[in-house]
Amino acid sequence: MRDTVPYRPKAGEIPTRPGVYRFRDESGRVLYVGKAKNLRSRLSNYFVPLRSLHERTRRMVLTAASVEWTVVGGDVDALQLEYTWIKEFDPPFNVKYRDDKSYPYIAVTLADEAPRAIVTRRANIPGAKYFGPYPKVWAAQETLDLLRTIFPTRACKDSDYKRAMATGKPCFLGQIGRCFGPCSGTVGIAEHRHHVDEFVAFMQNQDSRIIDELERQMREAAAAQDYEQAARRRDQLAAARSFFEKTAVVLRDSVDVDLFGIEHDELSAAVQLFRVRKGRIRAVRAWTVDKELDVGLGDLVDSVLQNVYGGVESPPAEVVVPELPDDAEALQSWLESIAGRRVRLKVAQRGDKAALLETARQNAAHALMLAKTRRSADFTARSQALEDIQEALDMADAPLRMECFDVSHLSGTNIVASMVVFEDGLPRKDEYRRFTIPEYADDTEALHQVLTRRLAYLRGDGPGEDGANGTDAPEGEVPAGDGVPADDPATTGRRKKFAYRPNLLIVDGGEPQVAAAARALEESGVRGIRVCGIAKRLEEIWTPESPFPVVLPRNSEALFMLQRIRDEAHRFAITHQRQRRKRDIGSVLAEVPGLGPARVKELLRHFGSVTRLRSASVDEIAEVKGVGPATAEAVHRHLHPEPAGR
16 A cells, blocks of 8 residues: 555645645545644644555545645634535535434514514524524424413514505404414504514523513502403413423523533434523434544534534533533634624533433433434335445345354453344344353454354254354343244254355454454355454454455445444343353352342442452452441352362
């Protein structure tokens, strides 16, 4: 591999000032846009020897044919220009937002003669003030109906308003008591504008003291025997109480904050935004992100904030994120320029905000899992994934049956392996298998053992799975939903275990693991099966015949499917390993007098394995919940019996 690319600029040509850079391909298409405090320092990172670059960064650099830059006045200018160019060029290697929703907002058309509040998805109404977003249209409409009861404002269309004002006849909604603008004939333009200003002020502050004010006005009207006014205030009071009851109090009344929970992996991310106003969660927004380059959490935060606040939304006084990006100061200044006031960008370390941020992160984790589940259930996406895997690995046929293997152990003990099966892109949990490995050298040797045992079944002389010594001795039923060992077809009519040939064998790992799998396949004499490995850190696909990995696009369905089968194999192996560890420690401790299941469970949770428990002192064992000095002494004595004859 060559050291660098031919379009690399000379170091002296690149300025050391802040700026924004663009990589372009041969056709002039912008591939990637980035910003830097020091352009020379940042761009030099792309032109180091290619072998030292991250695989996906190397792919971008090799795809590009030129790089150009623009010097700006400072970090904030760089951030603003980067945002503008990303929106203009939509570069394929920048973070992609797969939010297929257009969230509804409540917009107040302040530029109109008689402004009205509407629920809309449009983000470019001239002179409008936006509030939201809301998760559903019905939630926004329900909120607006309540607020119109408190602040009577115009509800009719512009055409109805113009007709009513020209003819002097109330608009239709005004006739039925649903519109409260000048077109209804009940208020003038100036008085209506006052109601609109109150509406906007309340939406900005959402001060619960309005309840006390409405209650005071109701009592004063009743005392003056103005019962119609008292009835109106009563209805407004009920609407105000209903408005505040619909949102939970999570922070102090004076707190306005946006909290961003982010969960991400090598390929994608999910973002959960909690909007808290006056201590109450007013809106929740969620979306997913595709990562083409392997960006860290800080860079992801930077991109997410630009995406959220670069449109109609204005940041509150405080924005809480899971990690500050490198250009946090510039990003905070940019947010302040949008809000027109001071904005704090921070990470919550402890307290209520940290707890709420963790809730947002958990919601993001669930959303990421759900997005992957829905994606894997899409027939079109599965078909595309299988075709892409076939093309990427140069296979004669699509891999309709894939088997993936993973090894799990705890410091060299309780060594197990898993085999998971995907047919037509979907898991076949009844075909999953678990292996116990009696002797352990390293992970590659363990993979070789397991694959040798599995491939032997394709010759008809398999030694059996699930056994520690080569006998066909299944270890019992695995948990529901995780598959069970196949039964004898002579008695059940079910197909023989391992009867179907896989098109593709996948191992969790890189070159060493793939070499071990290829060696097992070669020794077995079985032909027509493809082998590959997926390395977790960089999500690279390794094959036995190439010294370089196959790099799939970060947002490709093929990489998503390979990642999912690898993660499923890892989960299944870990589950089995933990079950064995639990049985081992349980059997050892079951003989200790006075030690019941509850204390055994606590010891397992605390130490994790018999090996670690054996190395613990009496005092360390006594620290376990529910285990006193006497019991700790008994456990220690049982694990360290005195030699015979003493």
